[in-house]
């Protein structure tokens with residue numbers, strides 16, 4: 001478990017974090033909580049999610065597949081039911097990697113990965129975007145900037161720089177990156193900030209779930225390390241979310257300093 005300095009920069013915000021049972025999502029949840037945000041947390045492993053939720057007083061948990069429309073509806077409705085208003089800070093984080101390329105990766109995992117990383121992200125961005133833009137209905141010009149509203153998406157460095165070693169996973173993140181920038185252009189005039197964070201190597205359960213060879217991971221971490229930790233990404237998310245409503249830091253790459261590629 002990590003430590004955070006208590007603060008109030010996100011006090012009053014209602015946040016949803018997917019993939020909050022582990023890794024980057026859990027770190028974001030802990031950091032948001034320390035900064036005073038109200039939380040709705042999601043992941044599939046209900047027990048793991050509950051353990052995180054129980055350690056963050058006031059958090060609401062919605063267990064289930066973040067690519068499922070009914071689960072997305074439960075998160076958004078759950079925020080309103082628990083905190084009396086729509087979420088204004090949605091972090092699209094749930095996702096998985098996959099060892100190998102289009103040529104070499106396990107095709108059995110393709111559908112789940114595309115469903116989670118691409119369709120799940122698109123569905124949540126859509127549902128959150130529709131609700132968030134409703135807050136600016138009837139307003140025009142700078143009046144749409146009533147309060148910060150954020151959709152923050154965790155992409156990947158392999159969604160920006162082509163890597164022959166992870167072309168299937170990278171392909172899902174290229175799709176996500178394209179969507180994020182398109183939706184940013186669509187929703188910016190309505191005062192909704194749609195942001196992308198593209199991390200390099202972060203040590204988490206990601207490597208095991210993706211099926212990477214542990215020896216290969218050790219070698220990479222030796223060569224480029226120390227790798228990022230989930231808190232490094234969480235800090236970046238908070239930096240974006242805590243800007244004034246009229247300021248959008250929309251696109252951040254974060255790598256271990258010694259990571260040269262990709």
Ligand SMILES: NC(=O)c1ccc[n+]([C@@H]2O[C@H](COP(=O)([O-])OP(=O)(O)OC[C@H]3O[C@@H](n4cnc5c(N)ncnc54)[C@H](OP(=O)(O)O)[C@@H]3O)[C@@H](O)[C@H]2O)c1
Nearest residue numbers: 019021022023024043044045065066094095202204205206
């Ligand atoms: N680690 C890295 O090096 C790295 C680098 C760049 C980008 N990223 C991206 O960062 C995000 C988080 O990765 P991580 O490193 O934190 O990995 P992680 O430690 O494996 O955590 C992934 C989280 O997502 C949840 N999850 C996976 N599929 C889900 C689904 N269908 N519905 C709901 N929750 C789901 C997992 O929980 P359950 O199993 O309980 O559902 C878990 O909480 C991913 O989008 C990943 O692509 C990671």
